[in-house]
Structures are given as C-alpha cells and as structure tokens.
Amino acid sequence: SYELTQPPSVSVSPGQTARITCSGDALPKQYAYWHQQKPGQAPVVVIYKDSERPSGIPERFSGSSSGTTVTLTISGVQAEDEADYYCQSSDSSGSYVVFGGGTKLTVL
C-alpha cells in the first residue's frame, strides 16, 4: 500500500526556520496537506493543496512541492508552534488516503 515518509522529529530554536519534509511516489500527481496537532486537541489544517494557507493560519507557515517531496516550512518559529505535524495525501487513483507517520516539532 502507498506510504508517505516524514522524519520523526525536528528541533529548532525560537526564531529559526523549521523545515519538515514528506516523501511519496504519488505526490507529483496528488495534492499534499499539512495538519498540526497539539496535545489533547483535534488536528488543524495549516497548509492545503501543497502551498495554500487557510485563513487564520499565520504567514510564517508555508508549503512547497518538488517532485516526490513536499515541504512544510515554518519561518521564525514560535514556542506555540511546538506540535505534531502530519502530511496527508492520496494514492494516484485518489481512492486511498494516507498520512505520514507524523513529525514532532520541538522548540528548544
């Protein structure tokens, strides 16, 4: 079955830039989404359709795509950005949805 691969953890100091990657063979054909989840809370979409930012999401969150890899970039990381981040997409047919394993972002 189709898989998306993310690093388990990323650590950055406040004010630095965090980059979280997600790799999958169908990513050139299907949109990627990024979901932020803080402890005890439901996920929240922070990037949709590879690079679009929902209203209410800070401008420091951005997304990009290159071949089979998509990247979530958080510029000027703040303490409140500490969370688990999941990439999500679908297989090439669009009939099977997958999540990456999640990346724990730690703000040092």
Next chain:
Amino acid sequence: QVQLVESGGGVVQPGGSLRLSCAASGFRFSSYVMHWVRQAPGKGLEWVAFIRYDGSKTYYGDSVKGRFTISRDNSKNTLYLQMNSLRVEDTAVYYCAKDLDTGFDYWGQGTLVTVSS
C-alpha cells in the same frame, strides 16, 4: 462557520458493534465528500473511510475493510460510521473531516471508542 460534531463513542467488548455519528453544519453538506479518520492512543493519524457527496461510492482503509461501513443522510446533514466485529486495536479517537480535493479542510473534535473486555 463549519462545525462537525461527533457522537456515539463509548466502551464496547471485542466482537461488538458501535455506530458513530457526525452532525455537520455551516456548509452545504450534500455537496462534499466526507471522511472518518482515527487516532489510537499515543499513535499517529489513520484514515478510515470516505464517502462521495451523494453516497454513491465508499472507500475504506485496509484495516477496517469488511468490518466498517460509512454512510450519510444528506437530509439530516449527518455522517455515520457503523463499526462491527470490533477489535482491541480499533480503540481510538474517531474524527470526521470535511473533504477538499482528497484532503481535509475541517475536522471535528473527535469521539473516543474503547474496545475492551
């Protein structure tokens, strides 16, 4: 604004059944694909199933195929998940989510299902 409110979670014995509901408001429910996603304690997100806007087609994750059934009632703006032959490993928070081009743009707050003897 968009609201998704899940209900129906609880404790059930292995082999038992449970039906979850998701009440939707704030958008034209009958026009959108809808999903169920779950998260086992301390684990990552796992997609469970989705249903087309008119209920004509359904799709399932490998771990629930043949045991779970997703359905919807567009007249009641409600999404359902019928869960049969439940296993201990089905213990999770179950979320409903609104679709946006095979992704999600809104999530509910979730309902906890515990499968235990």
